[in-house]
Amino acid sequence: MLRDVRPWGGEPADVRLKEGKIAAILPTGTTPEAGETVIDGRGRILLPSFADVHVHLDSTRIGLPFRPHTGRPGVWGMMLNDRVNWREAEVPMEERTSGTLARMIAHGTTSARSYAQVDVDARLERLEAVLAAKERHRERATVEVIAFPQAGLLREEGSFELLEEAMRSGADVVGGIDPCQLDRDPARHLDLVFGLAERYDAPIDIHLHEPDQLARFSAELIVERTRALGMTGRVTISHGYGLAELPREQLLPLVEQFAELDIAWATIAPAKPLPTLLLAEHGIRVGLGEDGQRDYWSPYGNADMLDRTWQLAFTNGFRRDEDIEHCMAIATVGGRSVLGTSPALQGSLDRPGVSVGDRADLQLIAGETVTSAVMDRLPDRTVVFGGVVVADALELVGPA
Known part of the structure; x- marks a missing residue:
């Protein structure tokens, strides 16, 4: 029993968890059942736990000494910089991925979709490290792994064959990246990605860093293939911020087709924000992620999705409580909807995830309101996964 908690910042209640789900929401002071463990919520806010749906666990330097940024502009230049440096880190890759996932869980994330770079340099080494982290923390979090062709599929011989080998080796999702740029x-890039997804009955997640009209062209090709191959509900566009730069008369038809085909969107709250409220209006599944974690691409990222929720609100220019709470809904249940484990948010005022019957993947966070919790980002947090406490006060609970 979670005693004296406030679901979505509302009235205090006692919440009973059974068999990994919310079994009852009861008046405060309810007598516990025999043998029932009681967690004192102390009036904290009860929310769904975070879902980070765009994270590169295999690029992390969380917990390692800070190093100056050495990347060059552009995806290819940044990829080459990463390729030069990633093996030289102070600890082995498996320790890095597992340590960062542990820190994410401690800060409230119990669902994640992580990329694992597969290319002619790394081959499957980075994939194996992410799969090992997934296995190590399987009692604390659910992790999907994307076989990700960071270097593209056509520039280096053998890239596609390695991507297929990654799917055979345990990856859950087929990745793609910037088909044009x-x-x-x-056409060839997307034929390979969609063909592989069809062969392995897997969803697709495509990085789209391309600018406005180029992004529009790629998105139109993605829409065409999604419709032709019956991939409704199984495709995610990550980033896609170039689409947000389109005039409304060009963006709106794309958004309507995303809604028709249930194409999801994963964002990392970039400086040029997505049209967040427009996407909510059309029922687009939107999730949030931290991207790299103080890695060879960027010094940003700290494994705390509460920080990234603040960033989503800030970059959108939100001030009203309902809009900032919507950012929290995106960071929690919105991300789960991208993963297919929760329904899509029903507009910007939907606050699901803490009702009877919902899975007990939850967090208790300190704050007067949800908005104040996002602003203050206090360390007084308790994390629950499948009805079991897995972290408290930013530290894991239970066996290492």
């Missing part, structure tokens, strides 16, 4: 053959 990186591989410069969008």
